[in-house]
Each structure stands twice: as structure tokens, then as C-alpha cells.
Amino acid sequence: MKVLIFDTEKEIGDAAGKIFVDLVKAKSNAVIGFATGMTPVPTYNYMAEEYSKGNVSFRDITTFNLDEYCDLPREHKNSFYMFMMDNLFSRIDVKPENINFLDGNAADPEAESKRYAEAIIKAGGIDIQFLGIGRNGHIGFNEPAGAFTDEAFKVRLTDSTIEANSVYFDDVPMPRYAMTMGIGSIMRAGKIVFVATGKAKAQAVKAMIQGEVTPKCPASILQQHKDVTVFLDRDAASLL
């Protein structure tokens, strides 16, 4: 892992965003894995700004998001689909038909997992994956568990994740389940851009980088990926 430490979230967003923009300039039909949450916002701002300045076009990219809540309509303001539309997709020229999400309302989660895995293969595999981390060490919604997962699956969210994300839900209760890409799907991405900011992530970041590789800290598996760049602010790096 290459670990880079920055003073501000804006600096991280600019540096991480440049990796995505440079890849799309070199490979216009790049396949990009996206994450939601507060962490990627500065990175998505950089990408949208580069597009609005005419420095890059995203018209040929294909996207796959990491996860989506179950039992929440896709158009609900708290769905990850709407998050991506608001924070990135409506601000760039990605084609709607090239945007891929897990269907959190699929009647058959196993069939949905298979569909997503096949769509990723058909697209040629994920070239670059953005990752944030949960306070409990989750990546995507792969919560601490007894074994590493492979393809997408339906997961019961942990109390820690429900506590962290409930603050965004003001009209309906936060869903208890989500569909998430598995650890195997994440590890097959060619390149990983990982970002963590803030003191609340410091313990998970330490376990990920310096702890043993264990499904109890799902992010620790990234020690075994060949191309991970870790972007941290000083708070997130404070226990290293």
C-alpha cells in the first residue's frame, strides 16, 4: 500500500480525483467503481470541476457502485443511487445506460448478485475502485464477519453502521439491510483509491494498515492488493 497524508480534505479530493481523471484521459472507456458517503465528496467535486472546465469527458465510462440499501425506493433522497446522481452523475456526461447499481429491492438477492457479477465481467472488469472505510473497518458494506466474502450479497448492517448513517435519515427509519459488492469483487479491481478522513476513522485505519489480515477488519484484506493508494488526513493517520 502506498500511504499519503494530507492537511485538508480538499487536497485529498484533488489528488484522488486526479487519479480518476488521468485514468479516464488515458482510457476513455474506463470502468469505475464508486462509493457513497461523505468521504468521496471532495473527490467527486474535483472530477465534476475538471469536466466543467472541459479538461475531461466521462461519456464513455461505465460505473458500478459498491452498495445500495434494501427496502428503500431507488428515488428516495437517501438511496445511494440518488446520492451519486446529486454528487456526481448529474454533474458530468456519463451516459445513464452505463451506470450500474445493485438493486436493493431485488426479490432474489442471489440472482441479483449473479447479475451484477456478470455485468462487471461483461464490462471488462473494474479498472479503478474508490473506497472509504467504516468506523468498524467495513469496505462497501462488508461488515466485520467470520470470513471474507466473494461476490455481492445481502447484508444485515451492524449497529455501528446504523448509528453512523442514521443521522442522514429524517423521514423514514434507516434500512437494516443492504446489498453490497463482496470482498472478492472489490479485490479484483485493477487499482484501488482508498480515502479516510477524521479521528473517528483512525482506529480502523490503523487496523487496516498495521493489523493482521482478518475478516474482523474487512479493510485489512487490502494489504494483499497489488495497487492501493491510501489518502489520509492527519486525524485519520493519527494512530499510525
Ligand code: F6R
Ligand atoms: C459507501 C460505502 C461505505 C462508506 C463508509 C464510510 O458506499 O461503501 O463503506 O465508504 O461507510 O462512509 P463515510 O464516507 O460517510 O464516512
